[in-house]
Amino acid sequence: MASEILVDYRQKALSLLKLDADKILKLIQVQMDNLTMPQCPLYEEVLDTQMFGLSREIDFAVRLGLVDQHEGKKLLDKLERELSALHDAFTKK
Amino acid sequence: MASEILVDYRQKALSLLKLDADKILKLIQVQMDNLTMPQCPLYEEVLDTQMFGLSREIDFAVRLGLVDQHEGKKLLDKLERELSALHDAFTKK
Numbered sequence: 001m002a003s004e005i006l007v008d009y010r011q012k013a014l015s016l017l018k019l020d021a022d023k024i025l026k027l028i029q030v031q032m033d034n035l036t037m038p039q040c041p042l043y044e045e046v047l048d049t050q051m052f053g054l055s056r057e058i059d060f061a062v063r064l065g066l067v068d069q070h071e072g073k074k075l076l077d078k079l080e081r082e083l084s085a086l087h088d089a090f091t092k093k
Numbered sequence: 094m095a096s097e098i099l100v101d102y103r104q105k106a107l108s109l110l111k112l113d114a115d116k117i118l119k120l121i122q123v124q125m126d127n128l129t130m131p132q133c134p135l136y137e138e139v140l141d142t143q144m145f146g147l148s149r150e151i152d153f154a155v156r157l158g159l160v161d162q163h164e165g166k167k168l169l170d171k172l173e174r175e176l177s178a179l180h181d182a183f184t185k186k
Contacts, residue, residue: 009102009157016156052142053149060150063109064102066157 013066014075017058021079024050028083032090047083054079106159107168110151114172117143121176125183140176147172 027050031043055076061067120143124136148169154160 009159012157016153049145053145056146056149057153060109060153064105064159066102 010066013061013064014071017054017061017067017072017075020054020057021075024054024079025082025086028086032086051076051079103159106154106157107164110147110154110160110165110168113147113150114168117147117172118175118179121179125179144169144172 024047028043028047031046058067058072058076062069062072117140121136121140124139151160151165151169155162155165
């Protein structure tokens with residue numbers, strides 16, 4: 001029973017982090033669909049703020065022992081690759 | 094045993110948040126001791142960034158079900174009062 005609760009918190013932590021990463025991706029997608037230039041300082045600021053917020057959440061989950069460091073880094077790296085692909089697709093339009 | 098783990102995570106989450114609130118307070122204290130003006134845009138930016146980071150951590154802990162919303166708000170309010178007292182003490186020097 002104890003390990004079930006542990007697994008539940010681990011899974012919940014990871015799902016919440018994935019959800020938040022997805023929200024950032026969608027936010028950036030919306031910005032691009034509305035033709036806000038990626039060179040726009042506001043775009044950079046929004047992205048930086050969101051990435052900082054997510055990295056703080058991941059860091060917190062790692063410190064709590066709910067997500068391991070490697071897993072957290074992987075999640076952030078994946079989001080960065082997706083954002084970069086989005087950015088490339090936009091600038092090539 | 095299951096409830097022990099739950100209590101442990103709740104306690105750990107709250108201690109981590111308190112630790113981070115304390116870090117912000119100390120950071121601001123150091124800035125003031127070194128006579129960086131509170132009107133300085135950099136000071137405002139550091140403070141805003143740190144407060145945003147902490148509020149994201151608190152929010153995450155609340156969503157995980159480890160900290161209740163009221164408790165999270167109390168922690169943030171307390172830090173804001175302490176920062177405000179620090180700010181007042183500095184500007185009255």
